[in-house]
Amino acid sequence: MTTVIGTQxxxxRYGQLRAVDGIDLDVRAGDVYGFLGANGSGxxxxxxxxLGLVLPTSGSVQLLGExxxxAARRVLPRVGALIEGPAHYGHLSGRANLALLDAAGPGGSRRTRTARVDTVLEQVGLAGVGxxxxxxYSLGMRQRLGLGAALLRRPELLVLDEPTNGLDPQGIHEIRDxxxxxxxxxxxVFLxxxxxxxVEQLCTRVGVLDRxxxxxQDQLATLTAPTGATIVETPDPERVRAALDGRVLRVGAGRAVVRGDDPAEVNAALVGAGVPVTGLALERPTLEEVVLAAASTSADRVDAPGERSRR
Structure with a gap:
């Protein structure tokens, strides 16, 4: 698989602060890559x-193989980007802003500019207010316009920093689609x-940045794969413990978690023991649980001399 974004x-560093600390990103062609982290994580x-807007203190960046x-002059025309909120001329219309950006970029035909701008306004839901x-514009509308600017050149790679900032739930849904x-x-897409x-609904691969x-860094499907246990929903979880002694990992309100990755087998054992079962599902960690566990591991290691981040 071709690497589209690679860092080594x-x-x-900003003085004594190490804002980004020796990271090795691996974003592959066809990924929707979720780059996760709390505000201030880098x-x-x-x-x-x-994107070449800030020079690294050390290390290297490869973008689209360059x-x-x-190689910014060759690479950036093939990349669409929205970073830290869009910048626009407030006194001009959305359409005029996009036309100016299109004119300033390389390679776009003036003859087809109007059609490109119309297409992008339609894509981001601003055709009626262009x-x-x-x-x-509201904050959400400005965010949509910034995304439209990133799409003008039909980029091979789309780099987006908090693209749904300021959008209502309907707007978030539309941008996701x-x-x-x-x-x-x-x-x-690098998001x-x-x-x-x-991110859990959209991305195929994720990287987590902590301080x-x-x-x-891994495939989302791998990180949220079944754990080998089955969640049993039942009005009487203690009876599950009694029926499957030694296999019950956890008991909570209205549910029990049982060792075993065959819900049909678990169900048969419980029904045979007379335990009421209202639902069964394989246990999977949520992305939130995965991220919190990774950040917790990082916190445990942060003061260890010579340690490198787990990838």
């Missing part, structure tokens, strides 16, 4: 280094976010 030992600094920032001055459509069309629920360190 990428580090950024996500935006990393994204800015990827070294950055040295002629309204941007100063009259748009990103999935772009992905199906062949665009690789920096702290919204775990959105500048990449503490986890």
């Amino acid at each position: 030992g990428l580090t950024k 996500k935006t600094t990393t994204v800015r280094m990827l 070294p950055m920032p040295r 002629r309204r001055p941007v100063k009259a 748009l990103l999935l459509d772009l992905h199906r069309g062949g665009t690789t 920096s976010s702290h919204l775990l629920a959105e 500048g360190r990449l503490v986890l």
Whole structure:
């Protein structure tokens, strides 16, 4: 699988502060990659280094197979980006802002500019307000316009920093559908976010940044794979313990977690023992649980001399 974003030992220091600490990103063609971390964890600094907007203190960046920032003039026309909220001319309309950006970029035909702008406004849900001055836009509308600017060149790689910031639930849903459509069309998406629920619905691969360190990087399906246990929903979880002595891992309100990855077998054993069962499901960790566990491991290791982040 072709690497679209690759970093080796990428580090950024500001005085004594190590904002990004030796990270090795691996984003592959066709990924929807969720770059996760709390505010202040170093996500935006990393994204800015990827695009050549900030120079690393040490380490290297490869973007679409080219070294950055040295190859920025060749690479960036193939990349769409939205970082730290969009910047626009407030007195101009959304349409005029996109037209100016299109004119400033390389390679776009003037003859087809109007069609490109119309297409993008439609994609991001601003077709009906494209002629309204941007100063009259809500935060969510400005965010949509920024995403539209990132899509003007039909990029091979889309790099987004908190793209659903300021959007209501309906807007978040629409942007999620748009990103999935772009992905199906062949665009690789790198999405920096702290919204775990959105990433869990959208991404195929995730990396977790904690205090500048990449503490986890893997396929989402691998991270949230079944644990080998079955969740039993029942009005009497203590009877599950009695019936399956030695196999019950945990008991809570209205449920028990039983060792075994065959719900049908667990159900047969309980029904045979006369235990009422109202539901069965394989136990899977949520992305939130995975991220919290990775961050906790990082906290345990942060003061150890010479330690490198787990990838």
